[in-house]
Amino acid sequence: MQIIRSPKVYDVCIVGSGAGGGTVAKVLTEAGADVVMVESGPMWNEATDSAMLEWNYESPTRGWSSEKPFGAFDGCIGGWDIGGEPYTVGTGAWRWFRARMLGGRTHHWGRISLRFGPDDFRRKSIDGLGEDWPITYDDIRPYYDKVDQFVGVFGTNHASETGLHNEPDGIFLPPPKPRAHELLIKKACDGLHIPVVPSRLSILTRPLNGRAACHYCGQCGRGCATHSNFSSVSVMLPPALASGKLTIIPNAMAREVTTGADGLATGVSYVNKADRTEHQVRARIVVLAASCCESARLLLNSKSTRFPDGLANSSGVVGHYLTDSTGLSVSGIIPALMETPRYNADGVGGMHLYVPWWGDNKALGFPRGYHIELGGGFGMPGYGFGGGIQNYPYSRGGGYGADLKAEYRRYYGASVSFSGRGEQVAREDCYCEIDPNVVDEWGIPVLRFHHTWSDHERLQAKHMQETFRSIIDAMGGTPTSTMPGPEADYGLAAGGVIIHEAGAVRMGSDPKTSVLNAHSQAHDVKNVFVADGGPFASQADKNITWTIMALAWRASEYMTDERRKGNL
């Protein structure tokens, strides 16, 4: 057995093909770089592999899946638990969702595409907690613009109207009209002074850059066979492949970043999962985009006498300041929605309206905020339909027969749901490290997680619970659950469950307290970059992916400049 070394030295090796890796591949190849992409999963393309328009009754389990957490038709390979790839938990709790496929998690993600606002880059200056970013909104704004224009996102510029100055304007396609139940939610929220505005999703309501407009089947999460929404494979990889400059190595599980005598990265070593052979690919620049925690793992596992604590880790910060969004959901049954005349309410694959953060923290007992994702309508009946009907508010409490059958019909489309997604304040003691005792089936040491919530997040969760219940009440409905108390963190989901991991390879201006500089470049090793959620100095009350892509685009232009100047 021997290590198979690629003879070629590429300009850039990217690990991972998701939101971050795809963006870097597009920008760098179009700038002329010779790029190799090491991806741990198989090739996957929504045009051939998507289950778009399949019915639940075409599945023997009616859409349930033992392998796919979000159902048999979900466009995902991977999930919370991956055979042969364990992780462990030390303090607290953590769940780690991983995709293993070309395009990463961008096939089955929710496509809620929110820019961070000006305040989100300087939270410490505002409330003294956490850390400011080494960049401002103005630094990243041009890249948000590029992502908007190239990928396509619908929404509206509402800041001047709503006064929500931390919800930046974007370059939007027209939003779809709200669904009926969304208008009803908005009516209730108007009375409570909670702003409800068109959502911002990366789904095409108009043709864009050769991609067809949405056909409103509501199944974005299965992967769109007409490429009408964003995935890395539909949008970022085609131009990179067309340039002739991108080589993709699928089923290649990166083990570590290799380094030379000069302390610079020389490439990446990986296992070919198909035949378990060991390989090394060489490159002048290494970009880690394997997802936040996996990129931290790769750095920590890249140990040498020169870098005994892992690569780019002289600060000891790699793995630390790991955050996820806070999250919890409340559903309610709304009598006013019962027996609503049916219509095709599929729309786009996601909400048409949402609630951006509107609160004033000075008047609240907690820092930071959350946005609200709205659910409801006439979804495609599938696995779990009408489950637990005996406990529904207004129900007869169980039974059977023709009356029960009629009851299910009455409840169809009569429920609404509210999901809060908020900001965790980053802390040093939320972190991942290498477990000294456990390896995965490829022999790669695995991560051990430590993650807990603080009162900042708990009180935010309490506010979510009270708010969602007040909206349901204002709609004349009843929640389907009772409110959990402080002993249950007010229903706050465990860390990782909201799948917005960020911060484990954070950027900052001080090399003693951060891993990367403002260009996502390692302070210690100038030819190593990170292009996923790792670089985030803080979360926001917004989902992270649009910022992952804008940062990745920005880092790629910097790499291009530095290459031109001969610095890389």
Next chain:
Amino acid sequence: MTDIKRRQMLQMLGAVPAVAAFTWTREEAVAAAEQAGEARRQAAASNQPYTPRFFTAHEMATITALADLILPKDDRSVSASETGTTEFIDYLISEQTDRQTAIRGGLAWLDAECLGRFNKAFVDCSDAERRAVADDIAWPKRARPEMSQGVRFFNTMRDLVATGFWSSREGVADLGYMGNRMTVWNGAPENVLQKLGVSYD
């Protein structure tokens, strides 16, 4: 559609967009999706009768009887067992191994209860006898404490039968779900807005 055209469509649907430059008209996209769906259905269609994977013939019969008690035929739609519900439950539980004991045991509990009361298995009971047992376990809040295991089992069966029936072709039609197709979205229709007292202006 001509055969050549059809083949082109299928190819397009399977096209790897090496360049994000191909454009579909809506008609092409709709046609291609329909063709692909039809091809898929034909490939999946089988005339073979279903062979149970987990439950015995007696258990299958009991599930069928329960399914039709829970969601019977009415003036809008057929009964649950006519929509593949029994087969769905068998297939599902063959995969959800952690639920097998509870459900097999629940079926046995039901038979034991019927044997004690009527000296016959559930499937051999008359409709009135089946209802007499169901009435004692179908209403969690009213049920007597000693019926708790039966209540739990009936809750499980009610949920399984609900999925089996409502997610079937017939159940979907009964509910009036109108989606899962390529369409144009222009908002909810006027009668819906009126019923809810909302509008687009």
